[in-house]
Amino acid sequence: MERIKKRPYRAHARRWRLFPRNSLTRRWITHVFAVILAFLLVLQVLFTAMLHYYYYQSVESALDSRAQLYQRTMEMTSLAETANWTTGSRELIAYFTDKDKMELQVLDNSGNVLLSSTGFVPSDDRKPSDFTLALSQESGEGVWRGRNAAGEKVMAKTVLQADQNGTVVGALRYVVSLSLVDRQVWLLSLLLFGFILLIVFFMSLSSLYFVNSIVNPVAAVSHTARRIAMGEYDVRLDKHYDDEIGRLCDSINFMAGEIGTAEQMKNEFISSVSHELRTPLTAIKGWSETMQAAPEDRELVSQGLAVIGKEATRLSGLVEELLDFSRMESGRITLRLGRLSVSAELEEAVLLFRDRAARAGIRLEYCPCENLPPVTGDADRIKQVLVNILDNAVKYSRAGDRIRVEAAALPNAVQIVISDTGIGIDEDKLAKVTQKFYQTDSNNPGSGIGLAVADEIVRLHNGQMEIDSEPNVGTAVTVLLPTEERNG
Numbered sequence: 001m002e003r004i005k006k007r008p009y010r011a012h013a014r015r016w017r018l019f020p021r022n023s024l025t026r027r028w029i030t031h032v033f034a035v036i037l038a039f040l041l042v043l044q045v046l047f048t049a050m051l052h053y054y055y056y057q058s059v060e061s062a063l064d065s066r067a068q069l070y071q072r073t074m075e076m077t078s079l080a081e082t083a084n085w086t087t088g089s090r091e092l093i094a095y096f097t098d099k100d101k102m103e104l105q106v107l108d109n110s111g112n113v114l115l116s117s118t119g120f121v122p123s124d125d126r127k128p129s130d131f132t133l134a135l136s137q138e139s140g141e142g143v144w145r146g147r148n149a150a151g152e153k154v155m156a157k158t159v160l161q162a163d164q165n166g167t168v169v170g171a172l173r174y175v176v177s178l179s180l181v182d183r184q185v186w187l188l189s190l191l192l193f194g195f196i197l198l199i200v201f202f203m204s205l206s207s208l209y210f211v212n213s214i215v216n217p218v219a220a221v222s223h224t225a226r227r228i229a230m231g232e233y234d235v236r237l238d239k240h241y242d243d244e245i246g247r248l249c250d251s252i253n254f255m256a257g258e259i260g261t262a263e264q265m266k267n268e269f270i271s272s273v274s275h276e277l278r279t280p281l282t283a284i285k286g287w288s289e290t291m292q293a294a295p296e297d298r299e300l301v302s303q304g305l306a307v308i309g310k311e312a313t314r315l316s317g318l319v320e321e322l323l324d325f326s327r328m329e330s331g332r333i334t335l336r337l338g339r340l341s342v343s344a345e346l347e348e349a350v351l352l353f354r355d356r357a358a359r360a361g362i363r364l365e366y367c368p369c370e371n372l373p374p375v376t377g378d379a380d381r382i383k384q385v386l387v388n389i390l391d392n393a394v395k396y397s398r399a400g401d402r403i404r405v406e407a408a409a410l411p412n413a414v415q416i417v418i419s420d421t422g423i424g425i426d427e428d429k430l431a432k433v434t435q436k437f438y439q440t441d442s443n444n445p446g447s448g449i450g451l452a453v454a455d456e457i458v459r460l461h462n463g464q465m466e467i468d469s470e471p472n473v474g475t476a477v478t479v480l481l482p483t484e485e486r487n488g
Contacts, residue, residue, distance in 0.1 A: 028211050033204070040196045048189040055181045056155070060143060063157040063174045066098060067141070070172060071159060089170070093117050105173040107131060107158070114170070122149055130158040131171055140168075145178070153178045217245045221252055228252075233260030277318065280311035324384075324453045335378040335460055342407055342414050342481065343372050345379060349386035350405055353394055361399030367406040373483045375414055381457045382481070385465075388450040389418045389477045396475070397422035412483055413463075419476035425469035433467060 070092070089106040096104045096117045106115040111127035133142030140160035148154050156175045162168050220237060227235045233256050237249040287304035294300055327333045350366045357364040393403045403420045425433060434455040451467075458465040462482050469475040 028207070033207070036203070037200060040200065044189070044193055044196055047192055048185065051185045051188055055185055056145070056178075059155050059176055059178065059181055060157070063102070063143070063155065063176060066102065067157055067159045067172070067174055070104075089115055092172075102174055102176040105175060107171040107173055109168045109170055111171070113173075128156060128158060128173060130156045131173065134158045134160050134171065135168075148175075153182065214245065217249070221245075221248060224252060224256075228256050228259065233257075233263060273318070273322070277315070280315045280318075283311045284308050284315075321449060321453065333381075333456065333460060335381060337376055337378060339374050340377055340379045340382065341372070341374060342382070342416065343368060345383045345386060346405060346407060346416065349383060349390055352387065353390045357394055357403060360394060360397070362394060362397050363402045365402060365404045367404065369407045369409065372407055372409055372414055375461075375481045375483055377461045377481065378457075382461070385454040385457050385479065386416070386418070388454040389479075391450065393418055393420040393422065393475070393477075396420070396424075401474075410480070413480045414483060416479040416481070417476060418479075419474060421474040424471040424473050424475055425467075426471055430467060430469055434465070 093104060093106065093115050098104075099117045104117040105113050107128075108114055111131040113121050115121070128144065129146070130142040130144035133144065134140055135142075140162070141157065143155070143157045145155045146153070154175050154177055156173055158171050158173045160168050160171045217240070224235055224237050235256065236253050239246045239249045239253075284307075287307050291301050291304045324333065346366065347368070350364065354364055390403070390405070397403060397420050401421045403418070405416075405418050407417070408415045434451050455465050458479055458481070464478075464480045466478045466480075467475065468478070
């Protein structure tokens with residue numbers, strides 16, 4: 001029977017897959033967290049060194065204090081005489097009260113241990129290092145740290161004793177064990193290390209929570225942005241906090257709404273333009289077939305040619321409008337600047353629409369203004385602006401309505417106002433009428449780019465175009481063009 005091989009359990013690999021290689025959480029763990037941990041470890045080492053120094057200095061101060069006390073005792077008695085040194089030191093050892101804290105050793109002038117408060121004289125014949133150091137010091141004192149013959153870590157201080165002539169007769173050596181001190185230092189260091197681990201633990205929990213509170217929303221933003229890029233313009237992000245992430249969510253949601261609106265406007269534009277193109281093409285094709293069927297009917301042929309010419313002109317105008325829009329989008333609209341009369345351009349534009357307005361039952365009024373100052377601009381483009389505005393005024397007016405065209409001279413500018421009493425524009429749509437592809441009423445024919453092109457042309461002339469409207473009251477379009485004095 002074939003033996004089934006067990007797959008190795010890779011818990012670490014599974015956990016690490018929670019933080020992909022390029023994730024923000026993994027970068028934080030491997031960089032920021034590592035730096036913080038290294039800093040805390042350095043702090044631990046420095047604290048341990050400071051504790052070590054502090055406790056050792058305390059022990060040395062205690063030795064020094066005890067040595068000064070016994071030194072005063074030596075000076076008050078005659079123990080520092082050579083004859084009395086051995087006998088007197090026995091008395092000093094006998095009355096030594098700190099036997100439980102330290103060891104007192106009596107040395108001869110060669111550094112050999114004569115007596116000890118412990119009752120045991122070390123068998124080591126070597127001179128203590130602190131005794132040798134004391135001989136070389138002017139103060140007659142020496143301190144040494146190390147391990148004794150038994151292997152115990154100790155601190156020792158030797159104070160030389162001299163007679164009245166200054167001759168060294170011996171020394172007192174104070175020895176204290178450092179085992180308890182080291183144990184205390186390491187205990188406090190371990191407590192600090194445990195405290196650091198506790199800090200690191202809670203810091204890790206709070207930091208990971210904080211990082212995830214950023215990473216998860218950013219991941220949601222990334223996922224939503226991909227969905228928007230794939231065409232899901234109705235998807236929205238949930239906003240949980242009013243911070244930078246929350247504002248980013250608002251921006252993404254606003255972007256999705258604007259893209260969705262633009263996409264809808266583009267589709268409506270394509271549909272409208274397709275209809276606008278199909279209508280004249282259908283008329284041209286229909287009349288061409290009719291004329292081919294009856295070429296001998298001169299009246300029919302003449303009527304058909306007139307319709308074909310009219311529809312071809314309409315088609316040409318629509319194509320030119322699309323080309324202007326393309327130039328506007330790419331920033332390639334060029335102006336042939338020259339000195340022009342606003343009155344002349346207004347008269348020509350009004351003349352073009354007078355018959356059309358009359359056929360629709362709309363009264364077109366033109367109020368000429370004498371002595372309008374000349375402006376510098378492109379006559380064809382300015383006329384295109386006026387034609388686009390008048391076309392919209394006629395398109396959105398009803399029988400019995402009135403369209404009024406007037407101009408006035410202002411300081412450093414010429415003001416043109418084209419107003420109507422038509423259906424008007426809703427307030428929520430008014431700000432969008434100069435946007436590309438936008439149409440206030442999809443049932444009315446048009447490409448939806450006429451006012452956008454007109455607004456761009458006025459802007460290129462350093463002018464302004466403003467639209468005021470009220471539903472069922474009418475619309476007023478105001479164009480301000482700077483005069484030659486202002487341009488100059």
